[in-house]
Amino acid sequence: MSAHSESRGTLYLVPTPLDFGVAQAPPVAPSEWLPAETLDTARRLTHWITENAKSTRAFLKRVDALASLAAPLQAQQITELPRAAHKKGDHAPQAEGDAQARELLAPALLRHDIGLVSEAGMPAIADPGSSIVRAAHAMGLRVVPLTGPISLMLALAASGLNGQSFAFVGYVPQDPTERAKRLRELEALALKTGQTQILIETPYRNTALLQALLQTLHPHTRLAVCGALTLPQQVCRSALVQEWKRNPQTLSGELPLDAPCVFLLGR
Structure with a gap:
């Protein structure tokens, strides 16, 4: 020093x-x-x-x-x-x-x-x-x-997705058309390069984002959602999109979507 x-x-x-x-x-x-x-x-x-x-x-x-x-x-x-x-x-x-x-x-x-x-x-x-x-x-x-909780890293570790190459992309557009376009871009990048894409949303829009992800992403893309990290009600779910759609209540029913969540997608 x-x-x-x-x-x-x-x-x-x-x-x-x-x-x-x-x-x-x-x-x-x-x-x-x-x-x-x-x-x-x-x-x-x-x-x-x-x-x-x-x-x-x-x-x-x-x-x-x-x-x-x-x-x-x-x-x-x-x-x-x-x-x-x-x-x-x-x-x-x-x-x-x-x-x-x-x-x-x-x-x-x-x-x-x-x-x-x-x-x-x-x-x-x-x-x-x-x-x-x-x-x-x-x-x-x-x-x-100093050392302490970082939700993005906790979610990445719990997702089962690529932790060697990843990008935090922040928020996606609120407009449904623009949001779907952006999600397709992120998915294409993730599938081509293997780079995990990490995004967040304001809690009151978490449900809409999850629905958009399930409607937009390819069936074999892996989607992980981690909510209320470090809190007693924390939940992390990671599965292929087709599995989310096949068991929507099992995979998303317990998610605390009214709390801060981290969304991750990749292969």
């Missing part, structure tokens, strides 16, 4: 439990899915950059119940990412967004360590935060990802 980086704070990427935003989900104790080092780091941080301040306060309350925070909750410095990062994402470099990220990281220049968090899971993966990480590197800050 250079003397330059030692004179500045560190940016920690802090994963959080996956139950935030899940209707009627009982709170998960952070110690169930976060190792001691992650919890200890979260406990001692006092500066945060977050997707949602309310969920971050709720997370810190859970941490505080296990071990006292370094500063009371009301004294924690919690700053939300710009609204544009929520609506459009911040994964693509953009002058305005990157300048705002540098401003949010200003406390690190005064040797304050900063935690970056999303509403659930790992920040900057299927969630905003990439602009903060880019800016941290540009400013010479040390960037440390």
Whole structure:
């Protein structure tokens, strides 16, 4: 580590439990899915950059119940990412967004360590935060990802699909015609290259997406759906499309489609 980086704070990427935003989900104790080092780091941080301040306060309350925070909750410095990062994402470099990220990281220049968090899971993966990480590197800050649940990787491991080559493609179009076109494109790529395609949807549209996948995909394409990961009601189902259609209630009846789900397709 250079003397330059030692004179500045560190940016920690802090994963959080996956139950935030899940209707009627009982709170998960952070110690169930976060190792001691992650919890200890979260406990001692006092500066945060977050997707949602309310969920971050709720997370810190859970941490505080296990071990006292370094500063009371009301004294924690919690700053939300710009609204544009929520609506459009911040994964693509953009002058305005990157300048705002540098401003949010200003406390690190005064040797304050900063935690970056999303509403659930790992920040900057299927969630905003990439602009903060880019800016941290540009400013010479040390960037440390901490261990915790990442729904995309958990779903991939449980799918039986290719874990050596895969792509996260985010959301597909809502319009039925455009959605079917996009799903066919992803299927063709998966079948040609063997690359698993991973996608997500807003929970209230999960049922519509599952129906579209079953209507659009080839019978011998493998489809996996993993919902409510790490929660008591979690379910993972993986089968050929023809098997999904043959046993629709057996395969999809128990899926918690009202909770966050990950959809994967391939061969």
